[in-house]
Amino acid sequence: MKKESTHLPLFILGGVILYFLSGMVDELRVYQGASIAVYVIAISSLILLTGYSGQVSLGHGALLAIGAYSAAISKNELGFPVLASFIVAVIITAAGGALLGAAAARLSGPYLAGTTLALAVGLPSLANQFEILGGEQGLLFDVGFPPLSLGEDFTQYKWFFWIAGLAALISMWLVNNILKSRYGRTWRAGRANDVAAQLAGINTGRSKVLAFTISAGIAGLSGALLSMTIGTVSPSAFPLALSFSLLTGAVLAGITTLGGVILGAFVLVAIPEVADVIAHRLGASEGVTTNLPGLIVSGLLILTVLFVPNGPVEQHRARKAKHEALLGSKHK
DSSP states (O other), rough: OOHHHHHHHHHHHHHHHHHHHTTTOHHHHHHHHHHHHHHHHHHHIIIIIIIITTOOOOOHHHHHHHHHHHHHHHHHHTTHHHHHHHHHHHHHHHHHHHHHHHHTTTTOHHHHHHHHHHHHGGGGGGGGOGGGGGGTEEEEEOOOSSSSOOOOOOOOHHHHHHHHHHHHHHHHHHHHHHSSSSSHHHHHHHOOOHHHHHHHOOOOHHHHHHHHHHHHHHHHHHHHHHHHHHTTGGGGGOOHHHHHHHHHHHHHHTOOTTHHHHHHHHHHHHHHHHHHHHHHHTTTOOOHHHEEEEEEEEHHHHHHHHHTTOOHHHHHHHHHHHHHHHHHHHHH
């Protein structure tokens, strides 16, 4: 495990940088920073599932919704502390992912993608069927404020930023270790050639279920953190567009690499602000303003698939490796 742990100092350094940044920017940027941290976790779960195990999910937003509702119910109805409610969100969503993964192990390609898409479409409507889920208005999710005084300048959004940022750093470190372990190698082998992996003694069905379970647990944490930042859990917070946005972020990050998740998350958070600026300059109607972010997301997804299918970060890394190989061959 030595190789997997070498990045720990980098993650600790990232935490220190985030700590100082939170005191240097305004409230809006702090809130956006918390949103970026939430998307980093969600995109990393999608990269683990799709990029490494080869299982395509078009409805990942539904897993975020399960985590969000689990956290809110455990806190509001059962009186769990905030940290315990996040843990419950991970466990419940991972259990749901295991059930979905058991079905996914028998599916592939468009069938699996269609199943996850149907889940994302159908799951929000369940909120109207069960009173405990709060209907269309949803549930409040108030994580409260730290019991100790951290100064007058320490606001609620900074508290969200600290929680989400710390969760993102821990999640990224864990996912990085998992992907570099034998489990990650097993998933890559199954993705590359399922038959060859089985002949090598790999139980690909069990491997897929494990990938779906871990990915779902991470997505559940992201959903709980997302509900924390907006203060509520409702069907409108987890629309189908969220699933497509996460997929776009994963493609932008590089679906087969974890290194670009911050880029993908940053773009997703910046898109609404960019769309608002464009709409105001064009004097667009309210309908155009509402739909413009989705149009930008769709356009980015298409352009990325066409021109940089492995993501900008992985594309740059591949060019750098090719350049170094050419230089090496010339020196020889």
